Amino acid sequence: MDDKQDFVELGRRLFAGETGFIWASSRLDNLPPMQGLEIAFAGRSNVGKSSLINALTGRKALARTSHTPGRTQELNFFRVNDRLAMVDMPGYGFAAVGKQKVAAWTGLIHDYLRGRVNLARVFLLIDSRHGLKATDIPVLDTLDQAAVSFQVILTKTDALGPSQLDQRIAETAAVLKKHPASFPQIIATSSHGGAGIPELRAAIARLLAERGA
Ligand code: GTP
Ligand code: MG
Numbered sequence: 001m002d003d004k005q006d007f008v009e010l011g012r013r014l015f016a017g018e019t020g021f022i023w024a025s026s027r028l029d030n031l032p033p034m035q036g037l038e039i040a041f042a043g044r045s046n047v048g049k050s051s052l053i054n055a056l057t058g059r060k061a062l063a064r065t066s067h068t069p070g071r072t073q074e075l076n077f078f079r080v081n082d083r084l085a086m087v088d089m090p091g092y093g094f095a096a097v098g099k100q101k102v103a104a105w106t107g108l109i110h111d112y113l114r115g116r117v118n119l120a121r122v123f124l125l126i127d128s129r130h131g132l133k134a135t136d137i138p139v140l141d142t143l144d145q146a147a148v149s150f151q152v153i154l155t156k157t158d159a160l161g162p163s164q165l166d167q168r169i170a171e172t173a174a175v176l177k178k179h180p181a182s183f184p185q186i187i188a189t190s191s192h193g194g195a196g197i198p199e200l201r202a203a204i205a206r207l208l209a210e211r212g213a
Pocket of ligand 1: 043044045046047048049050051052064065066067068069070071072073089090091092155156157158159189190191192193
């Protein structure tokens, strides 16, 4: 087995165990105690963050999903094992919930991303049908400024043809070049079809190995 295959297998095993919900926080002074590393899933409302957590864990309704944006309203923490927790974040860029909520969520998202000591990597989800949007830029800037390593995941690739997807990847990579905290490799996924899920699990297993966790 080559190195790449090893991590695919490690990733499979990592998510084959029992995963569970541990905590929901709507305020930064109410985060769960840190145990092991955390990875966070961030992105605009409705890009498919909660669906991706379900696809990773192979569970249909571990994280709550919805057709309408604004479903996830708190930081939801899920334990993968005693070395790793995943955080499903509220989406940003969705105005219809009202100004106060937008301000509260945006503050929470930025504060968490900037300040969580055991945050090993942020997975920034971009809907492959739409690409990076203006509302993504402040989050990219926060991650750069806080030097929090982030990796872009394209979601919903089942909705695109292969050449459209190649074009989206190239265009996204060109923007990421200007963002020093970004991880160069983009992962193309479909939570519905399962594309890219083994690769994402492998990337997470590799990250844990690199951090000695
Ligand atoms: P908020 O919590 O509101 O920020 O949304 P979210 O980013 O958690 O999105 P969620 O997982 O709730 O999914 C939003 C919508 O996108 C739902 O209707 C999902 O069925 C749909 N969706 C998620 N993943 C995929 C996918 O891989 N392919 C397609 N075609 N649709 C998807
Ligand atoms: Mg959600």
